[in-house]
Amino acid sequence: MISMAGKAVRRWWALFVLPTFLAFIIGFIVPFIYGVYLSFCKFTTVIDAKPVGFSNYVKAFQDKTFLHALGFSTLLTIVTTIIINVVAFAVAYLLTKSIRGSNIFRSVFFMPNLIGGIILGYIWMLLLNGVLQHWGRTLTYSAVYGFWGLVILVCWQQIGYMMIIYIAGMQSLPTDVLEAASVDGANGRQTMFKIIIPLMMPSITVCSFLTVTNGFKLYDQNLALTAGNPMKMSEGLALNITNTFYGVSGQEGVGQAKAVLFFILVAVVALLQNKLTTSKEVAA
Incomplete structure (x- = not known):
């Protein structure tokens, strides 16, 4: 038999997961995707990036x-x-x-x-x-x-x-x-x-x-x-x-x-x- 606390967790699980999920998105996914984009750019800071194609990989x-x-x-x-x-x-x-x-x-x-x-x-x-x-x-x-x-x-x-x-x-x-x-x-x-x-x-x-x-x-x-x-x-x-x-x-x-x-x-x-x-x- 599921307790009241268990029912609350099952009902509001998304609310409990949201802070960790947002931290994972902000701290890992976004920097990773932007890092892949920067690998195709010439830059000195992240705000002056200019695409150069595959020349960096070459x-x-x-x-x-x-x-x-x-x-x-x-x-x-x-x-x-x-x-x-x-x-x-x-x-x-x-x-x-x-x-x-x-x-x-x-x-x-x-x-x-x-x-x-x-x-x-x-x-x-x-x-x-x-x-x-x-x-x-x-x-x-x-x-x-x-x-x-x-x-x-x-x-x-x-x-x-x-x-x-x-x-x-x-x-x-x-x-x-x-x-x-x-x-x-x-x-x-x-x-x-x-x-x-x-x-x-x-x-x-x-x-x-x-x-x-x-x-x-x-x-x-x-x-x-x-x-x-x-x-x-x-x-x-x-x-x-x-x-x-x-x-x-x-x-x-x-x-x-x-x-x-x-x-x-x-x-x-x-x-x-x-x-x-x-x-x-x-x-x-």
Whole structure:
């Protein structure tokens, strides 16, 4: 039986939704649509925009630094997605066993995620440069050092967060299925790859989606760790777009076009990844 409060909510639901809906329209939809329009314009402020067709997109694809940043971010995303998910899954599996102090370990692994990206970037810059200086090198010596420095930083920051998601998934696994596998004589490898991983696919879908999108959207860590040096060779997509928009006068339209391309890329990759992993999910 529906209460009086429930009846009121069902009758006036639109009134309750309206403030949030208006905020979403004003804060996201309108700026997004106007941003797409500005990508076809030459402008310095939003009130002096003059349409120039697809020339901004042509300039974006002709920009070698943008294409290099695309390759850099793609490779970084692939490497970090694999490392983060494999390590986070392994740590979660270990911490769901009867290990003394497992709750403390969970907190320790999760703590890096609570620290801001800029702070983490500067901390790891000091640490890694301190190690590399023994060989007369720094993170900005070549793009290779900057790349692996970012890999270490991103993995260290995100493994704990993904670990929590995997732990939640493992704790919800049906125990009767695991017990049946044990009774049937399944060894540890068979149990892992034939039962646990297929049943964990919803958690894997979430974690892989987050790591893929985070890899492409990486900005503050990239800025603090290398700032794109040397010669923009360790510059990711987000940093390249920002440097184009704010770094060169008259290139705001090109920067906006890059941002639209960036949005399309991340959306397509995330949807494909989500569809791929979702198709492998099985009913528990």
